[in-house]
Amino acid sequence: MKWQQLILAFIATICLIFAGKALAQTDININNTNLIRFGGNVTVAANQTVENAHAFGGSVTVLPNARVLDTAIAFGGDVILKQGARVDGDAYSFGGKIVQEPGAIISGERATFSDRHGMMSDSYGRRSFFPWYFFNAIFRISAAVVAAILGLIILQTSPQFLPNLAGKLDRYPGLAALWGMGAILSIVFGTVLLAITLIGIPLIPILSLSAVVASLVGSLGVALFVGQRIDNNSKQSALQQFLIGLAVLTVLTLIPFLGGLVVFLINLFGLGVILLWQFGREKSKTAS
Numbered sequence: 001m002k003w004q005q006l007i008l009a010f011i012a013t014i015c016l017i018f019a020g021k022a023l024a025q026t027d028i029n030i031n032n033t034n035l036i037r038f039g040g041n042v043t044v045a046a047n048q049t050v051e052n053a054h055a056f057g058g059s060v061t062v063l064p065n066a067r068v069l070d071t072a073i074a075f076g077g078d079v080i081l082k083q084g085a086r087v088d089g090d091a092y093s094f095g096g097k098i099v100q101e102p103g104a105i106i107s108g109e110r111a112t113f114s115d116r117h118g119m120m121s122d123s124y125g126r127r128s129f130f131p132w133y134f135f136n137a138i139f140r141i142s143a144a145v146v147a148a149i150l151g152l153i154i155l156q157t158s159p160q161f162l163p164n165l166a167g168k169l170d171r172y173p174g175l176a177a178l179w180g181m182g183a184i185l186s187i188v189f190g191t192v193l194l195a196i197t198l199i200g201i202p203l204i205p206i207l208s209l210s211a212v213v214a215s216l217v218g219s220l221g222v223a224l225f226v227g228q229r230i231d232n233n234s235k236q237s238a239l240q241q242f243l244i245g246l247a248v249l250t251v252l253t254l255i256p257f258l259g260g261l262v263v264f265l266i267n268l269f270g271l272g273v274i275l276l277w278q279f280g281r282e283k284s285k286t287a288s
Helices: 002-024 129-157 161-171 173-196 203-230 238-253 258-279 281-287
Strands: 027-030 034-038 042-044 049-056 060-062 067-075 079-081 091-094 098-100 110-113
Touching: 034 042, 042 049, 042 067, 049 060, 049 173, 060 067, 067 079, 079 091, 129 161, 129 203, 129 238, 129 258, 161 173, 161 203, 161 238, 161 258, 173 203, 173 258, 203 238, 203 258, 238 258
Parallel strands: 034 049, 042 060, 049 067, 060 079, 067 091, 079 098, 091 110
Antiparallel strands: 027 034
């Protein structure tokens, strides 16, 4: 049964990866007035009028005499207004810059959230591998230290919480993966829907923060689960198993190229097991 669920988890992960690639290759055009693209650039054609133009992983370019009635937003790219282009609402760039050619107009607010010397910088990727790896390793080790402290606090204040998460993951790995996949897709589409409206934009950080916190807490249960699998004879305490699992996962995340996949899987199962624990079938059985 566990092998079947592990196979289901593997299939769910593969489906999520292919779904992400499909989104990255697909334009979403809502009522022909909202241009949204994942993993690429959005271009508002010359003399065209749209309500919103949003690019996730690319730039937004508004060509001459084109008009955006509400917002132009680029996540991981620039917002570029050619001569005579107009944005009646706001223009935001996360990880890029806003470029206005002569005669281009932004009637609302314009803001950039960018660090050209940080991880979002285009020049950063052109630097040598070792400085990037060193920075990445320091970040992940620091995150592991924070996770260890948080896990220690949770195990002291609520001794059964993390073991319950690890038990859920042990019994239902496939369901945890499906919950995680559904949560990630829901977060992506929820972010898109919020970004379409001016009122929803301030809610995006709240949604992102909630997802990060849930994934972080769930990943602590994943670490305990890994520690329990290593310590099959249960000779260690829950705290010791948690620290062993956390150390193993941290080392795996430091492996070049493979580390990113490990982080993704930790977050996938961490987010999924939290949702499974909160809304899963055993919760209703216990309550009854």
